[in-house]
Amino acid sequence: MGRRKIAMEKQESQSKRHVTFSKRRVGLFSKAAEMCMVTGAQIAILVSSPSNNPKIFSFGHPSADTVIDTFLTNSSPATSMGDCTKESLRPLYREVKAIEREMKIESATQNEQKKKTSREEWWRSEEYKDWESIEKLQAYAKALEELSNNTRARLESMSLEVQKNH
Template identity: 30%
Template structure:
């Protein structure tokens, strides 16, 4: 479907106009700086925002550049014609850029489903195909991000398992040391008990002072009488 050429016009939406101004202003200041550095040119740029805020760039001195410009225009009247031609060229470039902006804004509205009531079936199919391609690209990127996150989690899991194994070994060594100390204490206690039991047995097995040790010769009756006497 052939569409007519879009002429450059003022952006009606205030937010879009401010965003476009900021982007173009930064781009223009950057180009002025690059021109002064790459080509060793004396560049002076003055911009006033819609609200009257001043933005400027000068490769040397802004005042000296302005004075040089005034002197140059006075000495060479032909420079005014050249400047006018430059202005026309800049206007043409600006018109081309504005056209590109309009195309981008229209594409954005298409993808958002705005203002498509007058579109033909072919146009709607093209928009649908483009959206499907975009969805496929987004899903592929999402899957890739998921895989990367899974790999990172696996690496963290390996690190935690290794750290857990080290801590388990340390805990085992501590438990073994404690068990060894406990066993040694039990053995010492058992040895002491055995020693005490042996002493007690030795004392209980010694001869008592009440035990009769005299030797009698003769019949039991005679021994009884002798004990009575």
């Protein structure tokens, strides 16, 4: 599966919004680390999560605090640091890559759990909450009614077989 362009619109589902936030945050931090490595720029990024219990995530080189203090005091960037070299940024870059790997693992685990739940207890799915048309809900209700009728007929058939065998 290749990359595809995702429309820039607010995710209505809280879980989709959380996953999108996490993936995009990691991507943003990764690009910032690459920019530091390539240009030697000092960067600070603060991101607030869109959850009920918001958290602040930060990224910075040499540190978010150093860059923010420099900005707030209108002072020039630390001259003692000299030019940022690739070697000095490698640990930071490795940390961002480790976070990316963790996010991929977490995403794969969530997808596997979602598949497992959908196979075992598909009726508990909240997928219908994302449907915006009454036609989809009516089709879903009709399919559930048909399933119920088929299940009832099979149960009656099996009950008759059991009664014949006893």
